[in-house]
Amino acid sequence: DIPVICIDGPTASGKGTLADEVAQALGYVVLDSGMLYRASGLAAQRAGADLDDGQAVAAIAARLDLHFSRGRVLLGDDDITDALRLETTGLLASKVAAHSEVRHALHQLQLDYRRLPGLVADGRDMGTAIFPDAPLKVFLTASAATRAERRYKQLISKGISASIAGLRQDLEARDLQDKSRKASPLAPAADARELDNSALSIEESKDLVLDWWAQ
Ligand code: C5P
Known part of the structure; x- marks a missing residue:
């Protein structure tokens, strides 16, 4: 059995970054x-x-x-x-x-x-539809304000101008669309651990997930 860690959550919650960090720490492959x-x-x-x-x-x-x-x-x-x-x-x-x-x-x-030694899968339905038997499912959230601000900083650092309010509107609209669709709507799996990383550093979130994995 190939171990799978699922990281699901809304737009710009930091899933990709967390998935990469956790995968790197464990030597696992990532599915984006x-x-x-x-x-x-x-x-x-x-x-x-x-x-x-x-x-x-x-x-x-x-x-x-x-x-x-x-x-x-x-x-x-x-x-x-x-x-x-x-x-x-x-x-x-x-x-x-x-x-x-x-x-x-x-x-x-x-x-x-x-693939061995394991997979970290990042998305919306990894834990609910694709890998329902995964032993660890994380549902990663952050406040809309935090997510918009992180996106903003990312864009600015690349020299792309943007408005925080506009970004927040975009991500909330996309989340609403993802939550309200009939096919695999965005929602935590019943056995997912919810992690709000609004006030956490990437390092802290990674360590928390690695602790859960080691349990
Ligand atoms: O995570 P990312 O922003 O790249 O995803 C883009 C879109 O793809 C999401 O807004 C969602 O509608 C869709 N998606 C999905 N299921 C996944 C991953 C992404 O429906 N597992």
Whole structure:
């Protein structure tokens, strides 16, 4: 049995950073499932598919031609590394992720990330739908104000201007869309441990999760 740690939670709660830290500490592999939905959204958009057509988008998601090379992500011949991070791509991902056909198309691909010595899976439904038997499920939250402020600092450090109020509006709108969809709505698994990291450093959150894992 390959051990899996699930880290689910709302937009910009710090899941990716925490997943990377925990994986690095344990020597585990990381699954960034949001990236798969983002890439599917971009692939569907680039193919000119009707984004409201779940079957059409699922067909594209099922044959995602993704490659990883020197820290870059390629979709076919296109370098989508920068496009993946845009909030417009996050919204696009949230739109295609609402189709159960798309979620189904990406299911096996996500299971295939399991590899020894273990996997840290980051997303919205890792603990509820993809790895329901995982021994440790973390539902990571932070206040909307904290999440917006972290996003803001990230953007500013890259020289991109933004407004905290605008960012907060965007992330709350995306969370609402993710919570209110019928297919795998964003919600903690019944056996998830909730962790509000608003007042915690990355180091503190990581140590807490590693303590839970060691228990
Ligand atoms: O985590 P990230 O912001 O990259 O996810 C983008 C979008 O993909 C989310 O807003 C959500 O709608 C969707 N998603 C999902 N299930 C996952 C991961 C992401 O529905 N496991």
